[in-house]
Amino acid sequence: MSNPIYQTVIIGGGFTGLFTALHLSHQHYPRSVILIDKNGRFCFKPLLYEYFSGEMDSMQVTPLFTELLRGSGVIFVQAEVESIDLENRQVHLSSGDCYNYSNLVLAVGSVTGYFDVAGAKESALPFWMQKDAIAIDRHLHKCLEAAIHTTDPKTRRQLLTVAVVGGGPSGVEMAATLADFLPHWYAAMNGNSQEVRVVLINRSEEILKGDINSHLREIAENELQKRTIPIEMILGAKVTAVLPNALEYQRDGQVEILPTYTTIWTAGTATHPLIQNLPIPAEHRDQRGRLQVTPTLQLPDYPEVFAGGDCAVVEENPLPPTAQVAYQQGAAIANNLTATALGDDLKPATVNIRGTLLKLGLHNAAANIFDLLEVTGELGHLIRQGTYLELLPTPVHNFKATAEWINDEILQRYLANGDTEKTAIRAIELVGGAVVGVLAARKLLQMLGDENKSSDKS
Ligand SMILES: Cc1cc2nc3c(=O)[nH]c(=O)nc-3n(C[C@H](O)[C@H](O)[C@H](O)COP(=O)(O)OP(=O)(O)OC[C@H]3O[C@@H](n4cnc5c(N)ncnc54)[C@H](O)[C@@H]3O)c2cc1C
Numbered sequence: 001m002s003n004p005i006y007q008t009v010i011i012g013g014g015f016t017g018l019f020t021a022l023h024l025s026h027q028h029y030p031r032s033v034i035l036i037d038k039n040g041r042f043c044f045k046p047l048l049y050e051y052f053s054g055e056m057d058s059m060q061v062t063p064l065f066t067e068l069l070r071g072s073g074v075i076f077v078q079a080e081v082e083s084i085d086l087e088n089r090q091v092h093l094s095s096g097d098c099y100n101y102s103n104l105v106l107a108v109g110s111v112t113g114y115f116d117v118a119g120a121k122e123s124a125l126p127f128w129m130q131k132d133a134i135a136i137d138r139h140l141h142k143c144l145e146a147a148i149h150t151t152d153p154k155t156r157r158q159l160l161t162v163a164v165v166g167g168g169p170s171g172v173e174m175a176a177t178l179a180d181f182l183p184h185w186y187a188a189m190n191g192n193s194q195e196v197r198v199v200l201i202n203r204s205e206e207i208l209k210g211d212i213n214s215h216l217r218e219i220a221e222n223e224l225q226k227r228t229i230p231i232e233m234i235l236g237a238k239v240t241a242v243l244p245n246a247l248e249y250q251r252d253g254q255v256e257i258l259p260t261y262t263t264i265w266t267a268g269t270a271t272h273p274l275i276q277n278l279p280i281p282a283e284h285r286d287q288r289g290r291l292q293v294t295p296t297l298q299l300p301d302y303p304e305v306f307a308g309g310d311c312a313v314v315e316e317n318p319l320p321p322t323a324q325v326a327y328q329q330g331a332a333i334a335n336n337l338t339a340t341a342l343g344d345d346l347k348p349a350t351v352n353i354r355g356t357l358l359k360l361g362l363h364n365a366a367a368n369i370f371d372l373l374e375v376t377g378e379l380g381h382l383i384r385q386g387t388y389l390e391l392l393p394t395p396v397h398n399f400k401a402t403a404e405w406i407n408d409e410i411l412q413r414y415l416a417n418g419d420t421e422k423t424a425i426r427a428i429e430l431v432g433g434a435v436v437g438v439l440a441a442r443k444l445l446q447m448l449g450d451e452n453k454s455s456d457k458s
Helices: 015-026 045-053 130-148 155-159 168-190 214-225 323-342 376-391 403-416 423-455
Strands: 007-011 032-037 075-078 081-085 088-095 099-102 103-106 108-114 160-163 197-201 232-235 239-245 246-251 252-260 261-265 269-271 289-294 302-305 310-315 355-359 367-368 373-374
Touching: 007 015, 007 099, 015 323, 045 130, 045 168, 045 355, 045 376, 045 403, 103 323, 108 214, 130 155, 130 168, 130 261, 155 160, 155 252, 160 168, 160 252, 160 289, 168 197, 168 261, 214 367, 239 289, 246 302, 252 423, 269 289, 289 302, 289 423, 355 376
Parallel strands: 007 032, 007 103, 032 075, 103 302, 160 197, 160 261, 197 232, 289 310
Antiparallel strands: 081 088, 088 099, 108 269, 239 246, 246 252, 355 367, 367 373
């Protein structure tokens, strides 16, 4: 395949890669841009729980790249990248095709990590992409269906027990979501909803340990007990094997078995194999094998290559692997690519950690804003959903990050006036108001759209 000399290739259309491409388009980047992703759809992972629970649809949570990039000038290629030749500046696809690049953006994220636990890869269900949400949904429906028709109480209990491995944010959000909607599904099948069990198993004695959300622990612990069915917690337990019909773990030196047909695995992440296989020495990687990048997000030995999001770590300033870091790094990479093309100086990426948002069941969430204020319940849910709704990348012609307006213009402005709780509360009221306004406006537009559709039909 022949290529022009000046061609930027982005591998991975997640938060880093897609936002790099969208920003480049807005900056009228003078070089051709190719975005390669193995999937045809962007996956807004923080909202995967809403997609799973039916609170949001696939158009919102997993929009098509072709639609998002229409009119952007970015060429989208749906293909799996098999290897990268850093010396010859080439990207090789599993189809056998190859792309040359003058600049490369590595944005492949990370993969599920199973820590060599026996049977975990084969028998546990991961929750990472849209296909995983669909697979878990189907599996749970089958289990509930079988439970309804089972007369043996032991088998029924096994079918109605769902184990969630990992007490990090993903495990907590998953357990809370399941504990709210599974009992309703089962009751709708005429089952006894009180027979449904959701069990959260965690290696440490504390959930959310060492996580950016750790200050929401107490709130999360309380909320987990207030779901439609309370969540059972098995803490300080090391999972040693996953079988199709049971989970084995060790606690206090004892081996214990939890009979269950459903183990959902949220326990860990691992470095992407493409990243592992790059000929980058250990001194330019962190302990987990992620790539160390300069403050301008370049590989030290290959300055034409940028990397951001979950697959990279900034030297001396490691940031949590989150969507908010990834999309801000995407914007910074775009700025530096444009600067490179124009011969300008590159700038270090600045990332603001604006707070954390944790889904704690249906229509319930906790929001921690700038470590100053915690908002829970329905308002927390509105702030979380509104923030993410506004972050959803829209087709390029109306791409504008209203969330950044909410975060930067409102929060930063109020906090700049003095970091007092009072100003933060005022900011929250405004954010809450803005979010509710946005949601209401959307609802209104949707209703008007529906009305137009029905009047078109009549
Ligand atoms: C269930 C879940 C919930 C989460 N919730 C939150 C949250 O509430 N808040 C938060 O801040 N963060 C959350 N995160 C973390 C956040 O989603 C990630 O930190 C973020 O997506 C990282 O962005 P990224 O661009 O590095 O990678 P990703 O967004 O993972 O994108 C990587 C892209 O690369 C593509 N790709 C991978 N391999 C190849 C290949 N070989 N060839 C071609 N394409 C490839 C993938 O298809 C994918 O589109 C959550 C993650 C998960 C899994």
